[in-house]
Amino acid sequence: MVRIDHAQLRPIAGDSEQAQAVKVVARAHRTLIGERTRILQRMRTALEVV
Numbered sequence: 712m713v714r715i716d717h718a719q720l721r722p723i724a725g726d727s728e729q730a731q732a733v734k735v736v737a738r739a740h741r742t743l744i745g746e747r748t749r750i751l752q753r754m755r756t757a758l759e760v761v
Contacts, residue, residue, distance in 0.1 A: 726734070
């Protein structure tokens with residue numbers, strides 16, 4: 712499609728500073744959720760042993 716219709720396609724706009732900030736916050740949020748999940752699993756495992 713790009714080779715044939717390149718004249719009809721518009722260039723992709725870069726992300727604004729605000730959009731980049733949202734991406735950073737969302738990535739940090741996912742990281743913290745994963746960390747919380749790992750900690751909870753470790754706690755459950757530790758309590759099962761007792």
